[in-house]
Amino acid sequence: MPTSTQSIRDIVKQYPSSARVFHRFDIDLCLQADLSLEGACHELQLSVDQVLEKLTDSEAQERGGMTSDPATLSLARLVQHIVRIHHLCVRQELPRLAEMAMKLAATRGDRAPELTKVAELIEQLRGEMYTHIQKEEQVLFPFISQMDQESIIAYPPSHACFRSVTHPIFMMEQEHESAHHIVAELIRLTNHFEPPSWACATHIALFSGLREFEADLKQHVHLENDVLFPRAVQLEAELKVRS
Numbered sequence: 001m002p003t004s005t006q007s008i009r010d011i012v013k014q015y016p017s018s019a020r021v022f023h024r025f026d027i028d029l030c031l032q033a034d035l036s037l038e039g040a041c042h043e044l045q046l047s048v049d050q051v052l053e054k055l056t057d058s059e060a061q062e063r064g065g066m067t068s069d070p071a072t073l074s075l076a077r078l079v080q081h082i083v084r085i086h087h088l089c090v091r092q093e094l095p096r097l098a099e100m101a102m103k104l105a106a107t108r109g110d111r112a113p114e115l116t117k118v119a120e121l122i123e124q125l126r127g128e129m130y131t132h133i134q135k136e137e138q139v140l141f142p143f144i145s146q147m148d149q150e151s152i153i154a155y156p157p158s159h160a161c162f163r164s165v166t167h168p169i170f171m172m173e174q175e176h177e178s179a180h181h182i183v184a185e186l187i188r189l190t191n192h193f194e195p196p197s198w199a200c201a202t203h204i205a206l207f208s209g210l211r212e213f214e215a216d217l218k219q220h221v222h223l224e225n226d227v228l229f230p231r232a233v234q235l236e237a238e239l240k241v242r243s
Helices: 008-014 018-024 037-044 048-064 075-108 114-154 166-189 201-242
Strands: none
Touching: 008 018, 008 037, 008 201, 018 048, 018 201, 037 048, 075 114, 075 201, 114 166, 114 201, 166 201
């Protein structure tokens, strides 16, 4: 676990999830990188014990992970899981990563010109993913949940703006592919999210955050493309036969 005598830089290197905690407490990963946690807290008049508690909680959550297989959930529960876990990750992480990337591009772009493109790609990904999850939450997911919860009584929902669930699913899968291409380019530009030896704490935190986001996005897309969508198509077909 992190200690109060460790530098901010060392804590971020050892515990990538700490960057999110430092961001919430306004601890600057560049300007205060070489300070001990105690020193940084003293400058900002923060409680060292409170920050350490949040760091410990964050690390415990990282190690805990998911205890059950979301693929075994009902369609309605799976939709809730995707929104609560993966859509929340998009909303929380992409703005944080975009902010760090823009800051790095401005301060380290002369030494690492690729950071400018990295910042542009993250901003593009944020825009596309925000639009994507809104369409899912406002149109597709309610349709799937209603089919699952009310069965034949709910088919077809009167508010649906499409004739078959396959139509919006095809669009969502295309948008997943676009996100995949953006992330693949980020991986190429960052040498698989490996920061250079001279990287500051913000640089390290950005690449660690991108690595974590990429892993979450893989699980996010897997649950939708390989579990939720095929089961929704199958359920719709069964309901059509019964109606």
